Amino acid sequence: MHDLSLIRSAPEAFDAGLARRGLPPRSQEILELDAHRRALILETEQTQARRNEASKEIGQKKRQGENADALMAEVARLKDVLPDLEIRLKAAEEGLDQLLATLPNLPADDVPAGSDESGNVERHRFGIPRKFNYAAKQHFDLGEALGMMDFEAAARLSGSRFVVLRNQIARLERALANFMLDLHTTEFGFTEMSVPYLVRDSAVYGTGQLPKFEEDLFRTTRGDWLIPTSEVPLTNLAADQIWAEEELPLRFTAHTPCFRSEAGSAGRDTRGMIRLHQFSKVEMVVVCAPEESDREHERMLTAAQTVLERLELPYRTVTLCTGDMGFAARKTYDIEVWLPGQEAYREISSVSNCGDFQARRMKARCRKAGEKHTRFLHTLNGSGLAVGRALVAVLENYQQEDGSIALPSVLHPYMGGLTKIEGAAA
Known part of the structure; x- marks a missing residue:
């Protein structure tokens, strides 16, 4: 607002x-x-x-x-x-x-001008994409060949844009989420939260999904909304309250399913796990005093990037231009991971500073000790990371010529010591 x-x-x-x-x-x-x-x-x-x-x-x-x-x-x-x-x-x-x-947040002064993603400015890159001596496969071919990724079964259950994961790939999804949560809580000071997956109108209004983006959401017959990301419940923990500035910043993280209708995405990424109606994500949310938001923004970006660096996955970070930012953001960094099957960098995280835009909608304020007047908080959110896309990146970057998947060393403890995913016949 x-x-x-x-x-x-x-x-x-x-x-x-x-x-x-x-x-x-x-x-x-x-x-x-x-x-x-x-x-x-x-x-x-x-x-x-x-x-x-x-x-x-x-x-x-x-x-x-x-x-x-x-x-x-x-x-x-x-x-x-x-x-x-x-x-x-x-x-x-x-x-x-x-x-x-219905009017979006105004961009920060240092956001680059541009009408679409072509105006985004690359900030830096990490890692060198691996060179294959064979044609790199996409994740869905790898997963289906292993017998651990089933889109047909999911379609029978729920329709298109769903997936059923089995065995070691299902465990890999869980391992990635646990690794991310452990990193954010032990090294970056986030508090792990477990939050509802159903929220009221006021919650999705507070973070900016309503009223403009109603078609992107799923609604239950009783009027609740399935969360499109845990940004919604996490950020709204600050709603309708006055926080002592001595309590700030609040740093929250949660692993939840996310539900999106993918309105307007017909024909895009119709195969595989890149664009699903239900997917898993580890989210980061920060609520802070206005003077701290720029610093917290950079800190959140570092946390998200560290996930990819520990997984040894090549990525690039871009600053989104004015025409490519989300509705509630005043400045956004996108992290794009390298997918050799597509020979392209694809978004795996957006880290946004919303300033006081969401706080005004949520009536979330803060007050300094000894002062009577209040002011609006600043809120920030970022993927830390999209778990499904991280799984895609691991499968494609660590694929072997025989169809097996080597595992990043940081995930070995989370996979019970397993170092490679192989099919039943291997």
């Missing part, structure tokens, strides 16, 4: 920020709605004040034995007027809120 006071004081700057997002100016429309709302507030308050004043005058006249019919008629008229004013005020407030709720 945007700060109305800032839009009032600097409408040109607000429109300039929207322009960097590729959007038309909206400040005039916002300020007109705001002026109408404020006029209705004033009229309502004045009407209520006059009704109260007239009611007192009626009592005075009656005590003095004077005729109060005119005042009584005025009070009756004002009583009839107030409900209409309150309805008009509520409609004005809702109209303004609905407009603001």
